[in-house]
Amino acid sequence: MSDVQININSKTYSAIGQAGHHTAIADFKLSLKSGEFICLVGPSGCGKTTLLNIIADLDNDYEGEIMVGQEHTHPKIGYIFQNPRLLPWRTVRENIELVLDSHQSAAIIDPLLEVMQLTQSQHVYPERLSLGMSRRVSIIRAFAVDPEVLLMDEPFVSLDAPTARQVRELLLKLWQERPHTVLFVTHDLREAIALADRLIFLSASPMTVISEITVPIPRSERHNEQAIEAFRQQLINDYPAIKKLL
């Protein structure tokens, strides 16, 4: 898989009614190495979702370029939205099947359901699922298409702490089995440290990169909450600019 380069010179929203022009993103540059897990950390409303929508080609009204390797193109995306966005009239399995070609679906879906512990619930309609389960289904759906970049927009927000931890661990297990480039948006620094290879700190709107920090904690130590908390404290002490964001 190729590296992905994101250069957004500016993204502005035109004036509507009383609200004037609004610049959401300015001079944003980020390169994603293949197989890397990147967490974007920034205050809410800073333009993170806008950035993900640009990368996913849902929004093409911006100045800049997205490159995959040397080509001007958008990467193949698996998007895990903040709200799971499952089709309520299709069962768990049918929701995942829909993003695949039918002839290859079983071989892809069955192992994914198993890792995410959803084999028992595969024929259930989404309205009967808990939020944590719905999020797991949307994670499977995104992995199923074997994307070049996985976009995750605060996928664990509004889950209670034990459920969030469980889904996070399942996600990591899946990602370690099938490494994909991940762009994970969060405003929870502990969560970011637990997951990321690299942390990207973002400013308030107009959004730009403040600093990039590689997480030195080895993967095997990431479940150790003391290690994560110690690194968090160190970050806040070393980078006063970050403290203001949190």
Next chain:
Amino acid sequence: MPTLSLLAFLAVWQGLAVYLNSNTLPTPETVARVFWLACATGQLPFHLGVTLLRLVVSFTIAMILGCATGIVLGRNKKLDAFFDNWLVIFLNVPALVTIILCYVWFGLVESAAILAVVVNKLPNVIVTIREGTRTLDQDLLDMARCFHFSKRKTLVHVIWPQLHPFVMGATRSGLALIWKIILVVELLGRSNGMGYQLHLFFQLFDVASILAYTIAFVAVIQIIELLILKPLDKKSMRWRR
């Protein structure tokens, strides 16, 4: 309870008919006898069949065209702004005017009759489906886009299920509206069908036959509701808690 209310209705009818003792209100028993006779001679099934065929053809054309146009207008603001006035005009042209114009322009032929019904029903379907399309969930459409669903896949699996309640609404109001219009169409320009027969009975002052035909038609619409629409509703709502 429904049986009880039906029996009460028959009892009131019977009571009134006996009390008035007039040709203009026959008893349920007389109507039943006329109904049976009309069925036995094959008259009623024939004319009912002809009317139903017209209903099926015009309803199908109106629904297909109406759904397609409604989705396009609901998704495209410019086209919608352009055609909005047209819709208002067609919604407000009286059914009788369209029927007369169709017969005058195209002659007293079957296609003119069908066209008149379709033109009457179409604006209703378009408006209902257009409103439905405006309420489509943009989040789900974005999901379909970023997973690269084909247009067909998006229409069948993302858009259509959301429009289902609107389509069912248009279907139910459509059946009720179309069959009333068809009777006028038949009365004015066809030599068979329920409308033609009712016109005949009106000239003969044969109220028992008029009631017998009406009951037959109401029964058919009830059967369509029970055997087709209700099961469709049930199937498409199975995912709801």
